[in-house]
Structure formats: structure tokens, C-alpha cells
Amino acid sequence: MTALVAIGTYVPPDRVPIESLADEFELTPMQLRVFRRYHKLGSAAHAPSLSLTELLGLAVADLRLTVEQAARIRYVLYARTFPGVVPYPLNPLHEVCRSFGLQHASAFAVGHHACASGLLAVDLAGRLLASAPPDALALVLTGEKAFTGEARFVPETSMFGEGAAACLVAASGPRDRQLSYVASLRGEFDGELEEVAGEFQRIYHDALGAAVTSAVSSAGLSLSDIALILPHNVNVVAWQRVCKRIGYPLDRVLLDHVADYGHVFCADAFLNHRTAVARGLLQPGDHYVIAAAGAGRGATFSAMVFSH
Structure with missing residues (x-):
């Protein structure tokens, strides 16, 4: 039974207030009030000085993986909302794997479910681990940069924030x-x-x-x-x-x-x-x-x- 072993996170300290998007997205004062008072959306996390690779790396670092745990990771799945998250030929997933000594793992992106792709990645990780050695682990990465208009703001609905999370998954476990x-x-x-x-x-x-x-x-x-x-x-x-x-x-x-x-x-x-x-x-x-x-x-x- 798939289990969550540990979760690492990173949320930057900087915030972008909804008012700063008013000119770009032609938001009226009334729309701004609706976002703050009705939707309860006031700001979003923002990391202007960090690349996507750095964001993901900070979440993985927060896991504090041991050498033994890193060696057991067979799969690294990057769950993302958008099909493209960086310009070609950059590849933050493989850069993170190199930084944390995970080149031996099979690494790939999981998408097609947009913002629900994180759950798909956890389920897929469990399915892959079911046929792997009993002590094998998978690492699910999440988080993106709000680098385009579509990736920053959903009209009348939400603001996207920058941050990242890393979830260590096992085929079974005593909790989660x-x-x-x-x-x-x-x-x-x-x-x-x-x-x-x-x-x-x-x-x-x-x-x-x-x-x-x-x-x-x-x-x-x-x-x-x-x-x-x-x-x-x-x-x-x-x-x-x-x-x-x-x-x-x-x-x-x-x-x-x-x-x-x-x-x-x-x-x-x-x-x-x-x-x-x-x-x-x-x-x-x-x-x-x-x-x-x-x-x-x-x-x-x-x-x-x-x-x-």
C-alpha cells in the first residue's frame, strides 16, 4: 500500500499582492476587492531571484535525504501543471537529480492532469514501486515558476504562487x-x-x-x-x-x-x-x-x- 515517507517544502518569503497585477490584467478596483474580500486571495509567494532548478532543489534539500535513502530512490517524478515550464534546452529535473546524486534513478515528468498531476504522480510512483525491490523509493517533485501571464493569474479565480515540495514515496509503510x-x-x-x-x-x-x-x-x-x-x-x-x-x-x-x-x-x-x-x-x-x-x-x- 503506497505510503508517504517524508515531505520537504520550500516557500519563498517574498509576496506579490493582487493589486500589482491590476494594470497587466486590466483588473478594476471592484475586481480587486472581490479577490481580497470574497475569494480571500491577497497575495502569492514569489521568488524573483531563484530559478526553477533552485526552487525544486530547496524542497529536496529540506527532505534531508540520507546517503542510504538516496541510493534507494529508483524513480524521480516531476508533477507539473504546464507542459512546458522552462525554455529549451533547460531541464531542471535532471539538474536536480545531478545535484543530489540521483542520476541512477529513472527521471521523468508527469502532466496531463494540470494542477491535479501531483496526485497522479503519487499514484504512479506507488504502481512503479509495486514491482520494484521492497526497499525501493520514489521521489515526487512539484512546483513551478509563474513565468507567463497564464501561469500567474486565472481570471476571476486565483493567483499562482511560486514554491516547491518534494515527497518521498514507498510501496508500503506504517503511516500516511x-x-x-x-x-x-x-x-x-x-x-x-x-x-x-x-x-x-x-x-x-x-x-x-x-x-x-x-x-x-x-x-x-x-x-x-x-x-x-x-x-x-x-x-x-x-x-x-x-x-x-x-x-x-x-x-x-x-x-x-x-x-x-x-x-x-x-x-x-x-x-x-x-x-x-x-x-x-x-x-x-x-x-x-x-x-x-x-x-x-x-x-x-x-x-x-x-x-x-
Whole structure:
């Protein structure tokens, strides 16, 4: 049973306020107020002096891998929102592998689920490890640079933040064991953003709620068994609506970082996990859900259930 062994994170100290995007994206004063007061989005993490390679490397360094652990890593999976995250011929994934002595591992990118690709990478890592030696490990990397307009801002929805997370995965373990994974793919949203945005927003809350309840059911549990939901940090209103639809308490969704970090691409789940553990929100044996949605060449609504 796939298990999370350790999580390393890095969030830079600098922040970009929503107001700084007003001119570039032609945001009115009313739209700015809606973002701050309604969506609860005020700023996003920003690392102007760091490259993507450096961002990912800081998250891996936070894992404090031992020499023995590094030698056991068979796979390095880089889960990313966008198909291209740096200009050719740069390759931050392989640069990170060289920096941490992981050249022996098979390294590749995982995408196609946009911001839900982090969950896909964890599930894929577990599948690969199932046929590897019992002590083998996989490393899942997440985090991107907000280097284009599309990668900085989602109209009427969210701001992207810069940061990174690294998750060490094993085929089995005593804690943070994956109990289920559901990914609902919606190919009808394969189109230009302005063409599909209205319908995507209309079905968003029901579709994400359905992914959560389906994952919980697949784990043989009910929502009352779930101690915490670790969300993607798109905005607070989205989670208010999802919780209302599925009948889950909003105060058991960890939304602390929405207003401060922004939506840190595929890294949200792992950043929120780190915070939940540090604050004692997860006790041994607690069941929790990690949920995410992604849009781009279709839409994906995903959820995973774990036992802490």
C-alpha cells in the first residue's frame, strides 16, 4: 500500500499582492476587492531571484535525504501543471537529480492532469514501486515558476504562487498510507479557456465534491470518518461551495495558505500536509483527503484518501 515517507517544502518569503497585477490584467478596483474580500486571495509567494532548478532543489534539500535513502530512490517524478515550464534546452529535473546524486534513478515528468498531476504522480510512483525491490523509493517533485501571464493569474479565480515540495514515496509503510485514488477526467473541456470557462465553473463544485465522496467511498469510509481535507489553494469560496454540496465542515478544510501563498501549482497538497502535521491537525490513525482539480486540454477532478 503506497505510503508517504517524508515531505520537504520550500516557500519563498517574498509576496506579490493582487493589486500589482491590476494594470497587466486590466483588473478594476471592484475586481480587486472581490479577490481580497470574497475569494480571500491577497497575495502569492514569489521568488524573483531563484530559478526553477533552485526552487525544486530547496524542497529536496529540506527532505534531508540520507546517503542510504538516496541510493534507494529508483524513480524521480516531476508533477507539473504546464507542459512546458522552462525554455529549451533547460531541464531542471535532471539538474536536480545531478545535484543530489540521483542520476541512477529513472527521471521523468508527469502532466496531463494540470494542477491535479501531483496526485497522479503519487499514484504512479506507488504502481512503479509495486514491482520494484521492497526497499525501493520514489521521489515526487512539484512546483513551478509563474513565468507567463497564464501561469500567474486565472481570471476571476486565483493567483499562482511560486514554491516547491518534494515527497518521498514507498510501496508500503506504517503511516500516511494511500487508501484510494479517484481521478475523473472531463474531455469536453478540451478547448480555449474563454470557450470552456463558463461551463467549467458551473460544474466545478459538483465535480470536485463527487471526486472527494467517491474516493472516501472507495476507501470504505464515510465523510464523518475524514478528519481533514487538504485542498488545492484555488480560493476559499470554491471550497465553501464544495463543502456545502457534500455536507462537510468547512473548518476541517485546511485553507490557511490560500491568502498568503496563492495556488502553488501541484505543490499545494504537500505544503498543506506539512502544515497539518506541524500544527497537530492529524493524529495517528486519522483519515484525511487530498483533493485537487486541474484544467488544461480537458479537466481533471481528483481525490486521494490516506491514513495518517
